[in-house]
Amino acid sequence: MQLTKRNIKQAFLVLLWILLVPVITYLASTDVKAGMGLSIVFVGGAIALVCIVNYRLGYYLYIGITFILPMLERMSGTELSKGVAMDGLLLATLLGCIFKRGDKSIGKVKFASDPILICMYLYLLMLLAEIFNPSSYSVLGWYVFMRVALRAYILLYIGLNVFNSMKDVHTFFKFWLALGTAAAFYCCIQKWFGLLPYEQSFMARYPEKFGTTMILSGIRLFSFMSDAAVLGIILACNIIIMLVLLTASMRTINLPRKVALLVSVLLHVLALGYTGTRTGYVMLPLGLMIFFLANLHKRNTILAAMAFCFFSLAILYGPFYGNPTIVRVRTAFIGKQDESVNVRDRNRHRIQPYMHTHPFGGGVNTTGGNGETYQPGHPLAGFQSDNGYLRQVLEIGWLGLILVAGIFFFLVQTAVINFFKATTELDKLLMIGLASASFAAAVSQYAQDTFTLVETAIMLFAFIGVAIKVRYINV
Incomplete structure (x- = not known):
């Protein structure tokens, strides 16, 4: 029964991601900033979850993503709130470190x-x-x-x-x-x-x-x-x-x-x-x-x-x-x-x-x-x-x-x-x-x-x- 519940949750998440693709595409076609913002929210949320689960990986993700944020800003063609993304990733990694109680x-x-x-x-x-x-x-x-x-x-x-x-x-x-x-x-x-x-x-x-x-x-x-x-x-x-x-x-x-x-x-x-x-x-x-x-x-x-x-x-x-x-x-x-x-x-x-x-x-x-x-x-x-x-x-x-x-x-x-x-x-x-x-x-x-x-x-x-x-x- 426990395995079945896990499969149901995984199937639900996959279905949710599949449904989000046309939604984000539609928003991007009508409002570029809204579509891009929604994409960043979901992708950023997934990365933040990874940082919480594995703070060691989160440490390297934070450094790598922070370094390429200026390039992402230039690709978007507009100014982005890079500090918000950096704070979110860092706090997620810190939470993961606290939950795992760090290392002895x-x-x-x-x-x-x-x-x-x-x-x-x-x-x-x-x-x-x-x-x-x-x-x-x-x-x-x-x-x-x-x-x-x-x-x-x-x-x-x-x-x-x-x-x-x-x-x-x-x-x-x-x-x-x-x-x-x-x-x-x-x-x-x-x-x-x-x-x-x-x-x-x-x-x-x-x-x-x-x-x-x-x-x-x-x-x-x-x-x-x-x-x-x-x-x-x-x-x-x-x-x-x-x-x-x-x-x-x-x-x-x-x-x-x-x-x-x-x-x-x-x-x-x-x-x-x-x-x-x-x-x-x-x-x-x-x-x-x-x-x-x-x-x-x-x-x-x-x-x-x-x-x-x-x-x-x-x-x-x-x-x-x-x-x-x-x-x-x-x-x-x-x-x-x-x-x-x-x-x-x-x-x-x-x-x-x-x-x-x-x-x-x-x-x-x-x-x-x-x-x-x-x-x-x-x-x-x-x-x-x-x-x-x-x-x-x-x-x-x-x-x-x-x-x-x-x-x-x-x-x-x-x-x-x-x-x-x-x-x-x-x-x-x-x-x-x-x-x-x-x-x-x-x-x-x-x-x-x-x-x-x-x-x-x-x-x-x-x-x-x-x-x-x-x-x-x-x-």
Whole structure:
């Protein structure tokens, strides 16, 4: 009897889906937005149910879907409430984690004494206290920022329940590098064959979303992500991790896998050049410096460093003068600074008096375009910080800046500690690769707001989850 009931329920669900097809088709033919909205509701509901049933799968679904949401928005031809979809998926995954009571290994984490977590607690308290900041007068701006911040904290908590063994960590890096390879390949397609019609149409309809996409050397490509700068930062971190993995012995990573890594690195490097993200170009040598310093006693490390230096010198000083991508790479290291860099320097000097007179900042979401949207008339509204650290000190003061810098510092330190404690070559390489990529992300914060941008924030908080949990896995 129980089996019969199950079959009846399954048949009912199948019939319901079959009946929904003509209904959605009819609505789409009469009202595109209504049909699309109904489709999103049912598909999103099914995905949310999967996240509740299996929070581990939900963790990866959340990351993957969040990364492709900008592409879905461009395909729809209209602006979508992406934040609602992200919140729904994340809360469904959190519910699944709570119902399953997470994993027992999370009890090993020292929540009261871990330095990264302490910095994050204090940073969250700072954000909560900003609602009382006398220089800020928009509760909506504070609410929007807190909503984004809480997403990152929830993602971290779920990650601490997902990474229960080194096998789980290996699974994450496979997924992450595969996602980056897909983004890099799509970016190369955009370069080789041009933007697809729906992308061109969306850019023409919402030109304000692509203010930094058009430059003198051409279009900064963005793949299926929201922004070229975001893509460039993620690609640079992935390149660092994969170059570190390529130094492994054949016993650890066999030849076919190394060939796959080389192909992925090539796609990443090409795509990074196509994004026009000079921050990403600078991240590579600085991030790899951590790896080289930790492994100077190894022959493979020295060979990798020599190969990287040769390739870099060829790009910087080789007889390549007509390629706009190579020209933009060179401007990040050599030659005269362009006017955009000079403007940023002048802006930083101009805003220094405000930093000195507002030790607790002007309030969250008060700088740049967010300030114009949520707090028009604020002294910081419209000011483009072009610097994550500068934005922190302007919006939440010097203590906020110290806490963000502390999170980056302890993230790199924890990854390095994990590197020395790891017992296998693969685990050692993953941890030093994580340390190198995290240091590169800390460097990128100087030119981009890496800590709060959606995709890069997901990357950072996933890295934090890995670094924290690995520290306690083998204890």
